[in-house]
Amino acid sequence: MTSYAVETRELCRTFTSKEKRGEPKKVVNALENANLTVKPGELFGVLGPNGAGKTTLIKILSTLLLPTKGEAFVHGHSVKTESHKIRYHINMVCGGESSGYGLLTVRENLWMFSQFYGIPSKLAKGRIDELLGVMNLQDKGDAKVRTLSTGMRQKMNMVRGFMTDPAIIFLDEPTLGLDVTTSRQIRLFVKEWVKAETDRTVLLTTHYMMEADELCDRIAIIDKGTVLACDTPENLKRRVKRESVLRIEVTGMGDAKPVSGIKGIHAFNAITDPAKGVTTISLILDEESAISDILSAITKGGGRIQAMQKTDPTLEDVFITLVGRGLENDNDNQP
Amino acid sequence: MAMRNLWRTFKNSAWLGWQMESNWADPYLFAIYSIVKPIAGTLILVFMYIFLSYAGGGGPTNPSLFGYMYLGNALFMYVAQVLFGVTWVIHDDREHYQTLKYIYISPANFYVYILGRSVSKIAVTTIGVIVTIIFGVTALGIQMPLSNISWPLMLLGMSIGLACIIAFGLALAGVSFLTARHAGGMNEGIAGIFYLFCGAIFPITVLPSWSWPLASVLPITYWLYVMRVAFFGLGSGVASYDAMLAGYDIMQGLLILTVSTLIFIALSFVIFRFGDYMARKKGLIDMTTGY
Ligand SMILES: Nc1ncnc2c1ncn2[C@@H]1O[C@H](COP(=O)(O)OP(=O)(O)O)[C@@H](O)[C@H]1O
Ligand SMILES: [Mg+2]
Numbered sequence: 231m232t233s234y235a236v237e238t239r240e241l242c243r244t245f246t247s248k249e250k251r252g253e254p255k256k257v258v259n260a261l262e263n264a265n266l267t268v269k270p271g272e273l274f275g276v277l278g279p280n281g282a283g284k285t286t287l288i289k290i291l292s293t294l295l296l297p298t299k300g301e302a303f304v305h306g307h308s309v310k311t312e313s314h315k316i317r318y319h320i321n322m323v324c325g326g327e328s329s330g331y332g333l334l335t336v337r338e339n340l341w342m343f344s345q346f347y348g349i350p351s352k353l354a355k356g357r358i359d360e361l362l363g364v365m366n367l368q369d370k371g372d373a374k375v376r377t378l379s380t381g382m383r384q385k386m387n388m389v390r391g392f393m394t395d396p397a398i399i400f401l402d403e404p405t406l407g408l409d410v411t412t413s414r415q416i417r418l419f420v421k422e423w424v425k426a427e428t429d430r431t432v433l434l435t436t437h438y439m440m441e442a443d444e445l446c447d448r449i450a451i452i453d454k455g456t457v458l459a460c461d462t463p464e465n466l467k468r469r470v471k472r473e474s475v476l477r478i479e480v481t482g483m484g485d486a487k488p489v490s491g492i493k494g495i496h497a498f499n500a501i502t503d504p505a506k507g508v509t510t511i512s513l514i515l516d517e518e519s520a521i522s523d524i525l526s527a528i529t530k531g532g533g534r535i536q537a538m539q540k541t542d543p544t545l546e547d548v549f550i551t552l553v554g555r556g557l558e559n560d561n562d563n564q565p
Numbered sequence: 566m567a568m569r570n571l572w573r574t575f576k577n578s579a580w581l582g583w584q585m586e587s588n589w590a591d592p593y594l595f596a597i598y599s600i601v602k603p604i605a606g607t608l609i610l611v612f613m614y615i616f617l618s619y620a621g622g623g624g625p626t627n628p629s630l631f632g633y634m635y636l637g638n639a640l641f642m643y644v645a646q647v648l649f650g651v652t653w654v655i656h657d658d659r660e661h662y663q664t665l666k667y668i669y670i671s672p673a674n675f676y677v678y679i680l681g682r683s684v685s686k687i688a689v690t691t692i693g694v695i696v697t698i699i700f701g702v703t704a705l706g707i708q709m710p711l712s713n714i715s716w717p718l719m720l721l722g723m724s725i726g727l728a729c730i731i732a733f734g735l736a737l738a739g740v741s742f743l744t745a746r747h748a749g750g751m752n753e754g755i756a757g758i759f760y761l762f763c764g765a766i767f768p769i770t771v772l773p774s775w776s777w778p779l780a781s782v783l784p785i786t787y788w789l790y791v792m793r794v795a796f797f798g799l800g801s802g803v804a805s806y807d808a809m810l811a812g813y814d815i816m817q818g819l820l821i822l823t824v825s826t827l828i829f830i831a832l833s834f835v836i837f838r839f840g841d842y843m844a845r846k847k848g849l850i851d852m853t854t855g856y
Contacts, residue, residue: 293669
């Protein structure tokens with residue numbers, strides 16, 4: 231027994247992809263020696279790019295997937311040997327999918343799931359109505375699930391996850407692919423839910439650093455299956471010195487790569503907004519003296535500097551410092 | 566408490582299954598589906614009967630053979646529906662509705678969930694079976710006077726037989742965890758073996774003799790025999806049509822059916838748990854194949 235809501239010890243998971251013609255078997259380390267602890271009452275974030283191992287972690291913790299090596303405990307129980315004990319205390323919502331029985335109504339769907347948790351019918355109905363209200367979905371209660379938009383289905387699934395009042399809820403990229411308003415609604419709800427009672431625990435994954443920053447008490451930064459850092463957002467950002475973060479907005483520059491090779495740069499990231507034709511170059515410097523070399527490299531490359539400033543470090547900068555590349559893809563700039 | 570939860574899961578999944586079976590389009594379509602489809606199935610049978618009876622040399626006037634085939638075919642709907650249905654539940658919940666993982670991580674017992682879904686499948690199939698039998702008696706002239714039916718034997722045999730079929734289904738569900746949608750073949754193959762070798766429509770003695778031992782270890786063989794006796798009476802033309810089973814007394818048939826059903830129930834637990842474990846190990850509980 232541990233007093234943690236979630237604890238992983240040297241947790242490993244590998245996947246072996248099937249042999250395809252011409253291609254040899256590949257072993258992917260989705261998770262490598264992950265050591266994490268989440269305290270009851272925490273809103274804990276796992277931040278990492280696509281393929282980092284976030285979903286794999288959630289699957290193991292929610293008893294869908296067995297670890298290859300190591301151990302994980304949820305609510306004090308081993309995911310390997312006591313999954314049936316864990317299941318009373320958890321629930322899970324995954325973003326970016328549209329699960330649900332299309333031919334049932336929203337209420338029927340939710341009610342049915344509540345029955346799998348043995349929640350008395352009346353209590354379940356009350357909670358469903360309340361949560362549908364919170365999610366602004368009350369007038370869709372009697373609509374068939376197949377008529378709902380992706381965003382509405384996602385909100386229905388949030389109701390499904392929270393209506394069982396789990397001690398620990400796992401949210402895998404809960405705002406993935408949702409519009410700004412719906413995302414904000416969901417974030418706000420999660421934040422309030424965890425605060426409303428002591429010992430409610432949320433473990434959420436995201437690749438939106440703003441989301442992690444805004445929501446989480448503590449964040450684990452993960453890349454290629456490895457936990458690189460785990461701390462409060464403030465402490466993580468404190469690791470990067472304020473003086474060293476430089477952001478330059480450039481137009482007319484096709485390729486910002488040449489800049490990255492300059493001596494004195496610790497980490498480099500460039501994101502181009504094709505609509506505006508603006509490239510934002512984020513730099514973390516080891517030496518201030520690199521600035522003049524950087525500026526001349528940009529002018530030589532045909533770029534025109536629109537703005538340049540030293541800024542407070544963001545989690546993105548923390549990630550860049552740790553990994554040497556950016557967290558988000560160029561075409562994936564959702565707030 | 567634990568029993569109550571199991572019962573609740575069972576009720577809930579049977580309810581879901583019923584919704585899925587009956588609610589997918591509209592009630593009219595459902596009615597047509599449950600009447601026309603089984604009757605269409607019997608027409609194929611009529612052709613087979615004509616073929617078989619000519620092959621047997623007797624010409625198409627053999628009421629015992631026709632009754633034998635007709636009832637066997639009608640009851641076989643249970644086997645086919647459950648075997649296909651159970652795999653369909655796993656694959657559709659997993660890939661189409663994407664609900665399987667959420668049911669899986671709930672405290673509900675997954676074995677009982679599949680059991681509930683199978684039972685609603687049985688309920689829907691019963692409509693088809695009854696329609697088929699009524700059609701046979703009224704339109705095709707099958708001699709099955711109500712007064713000849715042994716109701717206690719019928720209910721007993723039916724209960725044990727359906728339990729056996731469901732046990733098969735649950736074992737297959739365990740295997741279905743590990744197979745992809747449209748990976749194909751397995752269930753059709755197994756249902757085909759039962760159809761061919763258990764005397765569903767072909768009397769066992771018509772088949773090559775190497776297949777007889779197979780027939781004698783498959784419980785469906787005895788189930789169909791017991792049901793024929795229950796519907797037509799012991800020693801009736803239909804019940805004794807198959808020389809292989811004609812000698813069995815009914816208690817013996819029931820006993821073999823019961824014992825093999827118990828064996829298959831135990832087996833279904835083992836296979837289901839193994840499939841469950843392997844699926845969790847390989848990460849297949851939420852597999853999508855995206856074909
Ligand atoms: N079932 C699987 N088979 C093979 N490889 C997998 C499987 N699931 C995940 N992976 C691989 O494991 C790594 C981590 O994946 P995942 O946990 O889904 O990352 P994330 O959720 O952070 O995007 C990726 O490289 C992915 O390709
Ligand atoms: Mg993921």
